[in-house]
Amino acid sequence: MNWVWFHKLASPPSAYVFATRLRPWLFWVSIVMMLWSGWQALFVVPMDYQQKDAFRIAYVHVPAASLSLMVYSMMAIAAAIGLIWRMKLAHAVAAACAIPGTILTVLALVTGSLWGKPMWGAYWVWDARLTSELILLFLYLGYMALRASFDDISRADRASAILAIVGIVNVPIVKFSVVWWNSLHQGQTLSIFSESKMDASMITPLLVMMLAFLMFFGAALCDGLRAEILRRERNASWLSELNQ
Amino acid sequence: MTPAARSTLNPFKLAAVVLQRELRLAMRRWDQVLQPLIFFIVIVTLFPLATNPELSELRRIAPGILWVAAMLASLLAADGLFRPDVEDGTMEQWVLSGQPLSWLLLVKSFAHWLLTGLPLVLVAPAVAISLGVNAGSGVIMLALALGSGVLTLLGAVGAALTVGLRRGNMLMALVVLPLEMPVLIFGAQAVQSAIRLESAIGIINLLGAILLLSIILTPFAMSAAIRVSIE
16 A cells, blocks of 8 residues: 555645645535534424423534544544654644544533433533543643643643543543443433434434534644644744745 | 663562662651641541531541542642652663663652552541541552552652643642542442442452553553653
C-alpha cells in the first residue's frame, strides 16, 4: 500500500489546506441533515407511549453523549500517536478535540438533566452513568488546564498526551455503566449490530442526527486544527506564501 | 560512561537501594512524614464540627468522610513526591543512569506509600471508632490499604506531570481527583458494607484488581511525565 498520501497529509501545510477545503462541506451537509432530522424529531416521529413528548430530547442528548465519548477516545488516540511517533500534527488534533469534546459533554449533561426532570422527578441523580459522564467533563477540563499551564508548546503536548491516555480508563466506565450497575438511566436501546429496541420510525432521524453531529464535530475539528496549526507555525514561510 | 556501567543492575538490588535511600531521607525529616497523617485526622475532625455530631448520624456518612480525607491527604503528600529530587538534580541522574526509570519510580512510589499511605491505614480503625463505626475494622483497613496504593500511584502520575510547573498544586488536584473517583466509590462502598456487616469480598477484589492494573500501567506514565518535566 502506498502511504505517501498519508505522510503528505501529516505535514502542517497540506493538513491546513485540507482542513480549509473540507470544513464547508462538513458544515453545510451537517446543517442540512440536522434541519431534516430536527423537523422529523419534533413533528413527524410519533409520541413515545411511555415518555410522551419528553423523549424527543433524545435526538440531541444521545448524539451529544455518544460523541462526547468518541471525541475523548479520539483525543487520547491522537495524543498517543503524537507521543509514540512524535507526530506534531497528531498533538494538534488532540488539542483541537478538547473544546468540542467539552461542549458535547456539557450538552449531554444539560439535556440529560432536562430530560431527567419529567422522567425521574429530579434534574440530577448521583447515578453511575451520570456521575461517570461528569467525571468525563472533569477530565476534559483537567486536560485543558494542564495544556494551558505550560509555556512551551511541545512540553504541553507531551504532558497533556500522557494525561489523556491515562484518562481513557473512564471511557469504558461511562459506556458500560448502564450494564454494570443497576442504573436509573435507561439501558442501551440503540444498537448497530443487533436489532434496536426502538421503533424504526424513531431510529432513522436519530441515526441521521448522530451523523450530523459527527460531521458538525468534524467541521469544528477542522477549525480547531487550523487554529492550532496557525499557532504552531506562525513563523513558517509556507504561511506567508499561502497568504499572497 | 563505560558500557559496563550502563548495563542495568539487578532490579531487586536496585529497588533495595532506592528504598533504603527514601526511608533514610524520610527518617531525617520526620515532621514531613507526619504531616499527611495529621492532615487526615484534622480533615476527619472537620466533619463532626460542620455537620451533626451525633454518632448515629456520623456513622451514616463515615465511609465518605474516611475516603475523602484519605484522598485529600494522599493528594497533599503526593505534591512533594518528586519535587525535592527534581530540584536538587537527583531525578536527572536517575534518568541518565540507564536504569529503568519506571521501575525506579515505582519503587519510590512504594516507599512513599509506606511513609504516607500505611500510617493512614493503621490509624483508620481508631478514626472509624470516633465516627461511631465499631465493626469491620479489618475490611476498612484492607480497603484503605488497597485503595491508598492506587491513590499514591495516581498521585505520583499527577506529581510527575506537574513537577516542572512553578505552581502545580491546584492543577494537580484538578488533574488527579477525577481519575481517583472510581477508587473513592469502591472504597466507600467497601466501608459501607463493613458497617452493615455484609460481605465486602467482591468490592475488595475489585479494588485489588484496580491496584494491580495501576501497578502495571502507571509507572510508564510516571516515567514519560518525568522525562517531559525535567528537560
